[in-house]
């Protein structure tokens with residue numbers, strides 16, 4: 383009888399433990415923390431339903447989540463909410479640094495970020511503490527490549543300017559050179575940082591009759607380059623030869639502001655730069671100068687510093703600069719796949735098993 387009672391109590395506990403808790407620090411949360419022995423997880427954002435379902439159905443953890451997608455968890459609350467957790471699932475708006483890891487304390491074993499980029503994580507601090515890190519590459523490659531092509535065409539064929547003119551009375555008679563842009567046919571496309579995403583972009587651009595693909599990286603990547611018949615060149619040559627320069631590299635100390643006035647000075651005045659990696663790779667003051675003086679023809683940016691870019695930023699005043707609010711991976715299927723992968727990485731990590739996608743620290 384006693385055994386039956388404890389079994390029933392355990393079942394009840396498990397049900398409670400896997401219910402999503404959107405209250406932070408309330409009495410209910412406190413009671414559940416005290417009752418359950420399952421590993422504790424904090425999720426810093428309301429994640430897409432696929433990931434949430436896996437987390438909820440796993441029965442493996444008790445979790446709390448910041449129940450909003452519109453407002454990131456304030457830093458102070460985050461520091462409070464991570465106290466004592468075993469696992470943390472974050473998105474790219476959270477800075478995971480020594481202060482946060484100290485606030486979490488020694489129980490934290492696994493961090494899973496719902497992003498391919500990891501420049502918001504202090505890898506050194508994570509490594510020092512023996513915390514394993516999961517991330518979400520590959521599942522977003524198609525979406526990012528697709529958006530990059532869309533942004534490239536919107537910029538090179540001046541689509542945003544054109545719809546604005548059509549809507550606001552600028553559309554007069556058909557004119558021979560009005561709203562002319564640059565075409566991909568017979569062009570040279572340069573890729574700064576050749577990885578899966580760079581290859582996927584090139585594969586999509588090739589049918590537009592691109593003449594040549596070139597790329598640069600820390601070293602040649604012959605296996606990847608072979609797939610798209612791309613030639614390895616220096617950064618200087620990349621700047622000089624590219625009609626379209628697609629920035630696809632990770633943000634690291636080496637690539638920080640690698641697109642600066644020296645690089646823009648080497649580019650053709652008919653060239654277009656597209657950045658779907660991280661805003662920090664581009665020096666925005668130098669970019670403004672290059673665009674406003676006609677040193678280069680246009681820029682398409684999905685990423686900026688800071689994000690959101692203030693509406694008063696000078697780059698917003700330029701017709702030849704198309705700015706998107708960091709949406710490269712924003713398709714329903716991809717964001718769901720990212721959330722599922724992030725949750726599975728977390729659960730596997732907490733079980734001490736290899737993650738599906740784990741960063742080597």
Ligand SMILES: O=CC(=O)O
Pocket residue numbers: 474496497498499500522711
């Ligand atoms: O920018 C998006 C990501 O890193 O996933």
